[in-house]
Amino acid sequence: MDFAPSKEQEMVRNAVRAFAEDVIGPSVAERDETEVYPSELVEQMADLDLFGLTTPLEYGGAGSDTVSYAIAIEELSRVDASVGVSLAVHNSVATYPILYHGDEEQKHKWLPQLSSGERIGAFCLSEAQAGSDAAGVETTGVKDGDEWIINGSKLWATNGGCAGMYIVIAVTDKSLKKGKGLSAFIVEREREGVSLGMKEKKLGIRSSDTYEIVYDEVRVPEENFLGAPGKGLAISLGTLDGGRIGIGAQAVGIAQAALEESVAYANEREQFGRPIGTLQPIQWKLADMATDVAASRLLVYQAANLKDKGVPFTKEAAIAKLFSSEAAIRVVHNGLQIHGGFGYTKDYPIERLYRDARVTTIYEGTSEVQRLVIARQIGL
């Protein structure tokens, strides 16, 4: 591993860090409490190009590389993991399907709207019976003249409530083997028959907007059909490879915040007449936490760098996501322990970080699924 961020990539870090600390940070605890998506920040986030980070300039994006994207998601998540995941999902799994599988007309139509934040994007793959088993999707897309009719219910759509556009994976050919007859669609929020189902009440990342989305006889024109017929699963899995870099980066950001909070607390909190940070058991915990954060960061940047080089990165993205999410959980666990009883209350940010970290081993493929992906990649 010989990768270190460039000067330009570090400039992205500085800009996003300043924005996150100054603008997002002051209201993070309030949003965690109220579970409200920060729509009032959309314009400012758009000014910083946060909605089109890796989208090429010709489609209205910032044209940044994936390492810069990872750094941006890390810095946002260091301050607010809900904002971090919202932008990670928008930039990756909601944008990549159009960027990598759309035709020129679709790219010119949709990417500028996504990059400007005019439409926030969501990715609708999961269903009640199709979680890890993504091929088990039951939502249908049936051709009717030059339109498609979509019926089904999608669970867990991050950005579901604030989105103006959904990428929807549906069965378009039931005669084929499981997973072979899936296709992808672009569905506008305002289409008749699209409605919001229940909003999830979550343990963490509470101001990210997670909804069930119901599609009831939703008609979309042929021009909203994305990629080749029957490629819906391949589009989803390829998209998730890139998405995992974002979730890995989110985990790094949460863990970095927990480390900083814990070092500060260890230096400030006195017991037995001295700061607890002078005690070896506390120092060892903090050293382990710093090691976990550093290793996670390298793995995430490595996967991002491979993606930028245009070489296969499926294994590295799964490794980065697996390691950094499990490391983040170790880090927040140790961090809360260092805070003692105060860590168990809302008086310190470690309580929120502890809750926010938990989901990173679940979405965009659980840790078990990452291990399956890695096992396949190493020849099993």
Ligand SMILES: Cc1cc2nc3c(=O)[nH]c(=O)nc-3n(C[C@H](O)[C@H](O)[C@H](O)COP(=O)(O)OP(=O)(O)OC[C@H]3O[C@@H](n4cnc5c(N)ncnc54)[C@H](O)[C@@H]3O)c2cc1C
């Ligand atoms: C907050 C949040 C946001 C989300 N956002 C989105 C989104 O924007 N779009 C979207 O499409 N989905 C989204 N998801 C869904 C998420 O991707 C799924 O929750 C995840 O893929 C796991 O599916 P499941 O919850 O149905 O669990 P299940 O698949 O039922 O798994 C339950 C347990 O069984 C294990 N398991 C399952 N199969 C295997 C196997 N073959 N081998 C070993 N272990 C296995 C799992 O690892 C897990 O531990 C989101 C989820 C959450 C919680």
